Amino acid sequence: MNLFAGLEEIVKFDEPLAPYNWFKLGGPARYFVTPRNLDQLKQVIERCNENHVDVKILGRGSNLLVGDEGVDGVVIRMTDKYFGQISIEGNTVCAGAGASINRLLQVCARAGLSGMECLVGIPGSVGGAVKINAGGRFGDIGSFSHSVSLMDSSGYQFVRPREDIYFGYRETNIMAKLILSAEFTLTPDDPEAIGRTIKEVWMLKKISQPMSSRNAGCVFKNPRALSAGALIDQAGLKGLRLGGAQVSERHANFIVVSDGATASDVLKLIDQIRQQVQRRFDVELELELEIWR
Numbered sequence: 001m002n003l004f005a006g007l008e009e010i011v012k013f014d015e016p017l018a019p020y021n022w023f024k025l026g027g028p029a030r031y032f033v034t035p036r037n038l039d040q041l042k043q044v045i046e047r048c049n050e051n052h053v054d055v056k057i058l059g060r061g062s063n064l065l066v067g068d069e070g071v072d073g074v075v076i077r078m079t080d081k082y083f084g085q086i087s088i089e090g091n092t093v094c095a096g097a098g099a100s101i102n103r104l105l106q107v108c109a110r111a112g113l114s115g116m117e118c119l120v121g122i123p124g125s126v127g128g129a130v131k132i133n134a135g136g137r138f139g140d141i142g143s144f145s146h147s148v149s150l151m152d153s154s155g156y157q158f159v160r161p162r163e164d165i166y167f168g169y170r171e172t173n174i175m176a177k178l179i180l181s182a183e184f185t186l187t188p189d190d191p192e193a194i195g196r197t198i199k200e201v202w203m204l205k206k207i208s209q210p211m212s213s214r215n216a217g218c219v220f221k222n223p224r225a226l227s228a229g230a231l232i233d234q235a236g237l238k239g240l241r242l243g244g245a246q247v248s249e250r251h252a253n254f255i256v257v258s259d260g261a262t263a264s265d266v267l268k269l270i271d272q273i274r275q276q277v278q279r280r281f282d283v284e285l286e287l288e289l290e291i292w293r
């Protein structure tokens with residue numbers, strides 16, 4: 001059976017996933033698909049559904065750890081420019097799932113639309129950000145979301161209005177396989193003022209996070225009213241190294257990796273951190289990072 005007959009131009013076999021994620025780690029995807037339009041995407045989804053093939057959706061790989069064995073199924077990458085279109089009508093911005101948060105911010109700032117500044121420094125895609133309600137201490141993407149356009153695993157497309165979506169702390173109730181695009185309602189403001197806020201938030205992130213190293217952002221969610229980073233720090237784990245993976249010296253809730261690291265090093269370090277924090281503070285750390293294995 002040729003699962004992707006007629007779609008060969010958008011399918012790669014045994015494609016290494018390391019170049020597509022921020023840790024630059026992990027094995028290959030059995031099938032790596034980069035659809036160039038909605039019709040191709042729908043065909044891929046339908047065929048996988050009919051043939052019971054596991055599908056994973058990849059954004060910009062900035063919240064992911066791919067296991068060393070890779071993914072024995074289909075990985076669909078949503079970053080073709082077709083899925084990254086951004087349009088503005090009045091105060092409403094519609095962004096394709098593949099658009100980078102960074103570009104979305106720039107487009108909104110230029111158009112004098114404020115709100116997205118809280119997402120400065122998040123290197124993900126709109127789809128990845130909506131999926132887990134990405135954000136930080138200044139706000140999250142769910143606060144501005146007006147509606148989200150989705151596709152389920154049978155290829156059926158539908159739109160969910162804001163009222164139907166729960167945007168919690170680094171989680172949503174979006175169960176559909178694919179986020180296609182999202183609409184955001186923003187507030188008109190002076191583009192220069194927006195630009196200044198972007199710079200300020202960026203400086204704060206740069207000071208507190210290891211932005212230039214190989215990492216995937218915060219590894220753990222903050223437990224209720226506590227800081228995961230502070231707990232890891234107080235457990236004396238800052239700087240702890242296992243193989244090529246290390247607890248960041250700058251921010252203890254980040255794991256940074258060096259040349260020669262494997263996904264297995266990161267997984268072992270995650271286990272160590274969890275065990276020690278549990279032993280020391282009786283707190284169970286929950287992953288923010290997603291693991292594919």
Ligand SMILES: Cc1cc2nc3c(=O)[nH]c(=O)nc-3n(C[C@H](O)[C@H](O)[C@H](O)COP(=O)(O)OP(=O)(O)OC[C@H]3O[C@@H](n4cnc5c(N)ncnc54)[C@H](O)[C@@H]3O)c2cc1C
Nearest residue numbers: 057059060061062063097124125127128129134135179217
């Ligand atoms: C240096 C650095 C700083 C960071 N700072 C922050 C921060 O301040 N706040 C924060 O919240 N996060 C932060 N992150 C984490 C990350 O950038 C966000 O979680 C981001 O939203 C992930 O988007 P992505 O496109 O990279 O998703 P990926 O990592 O590719 O995927 C993450 C999840 O989203 C799903 N997904 C992606 N696209 C789609 C889609 N179109 N449809 C359905 N599911 C999809 C994937 O299947 C996976 O489950 C940071 C990461 C780094 C490396």
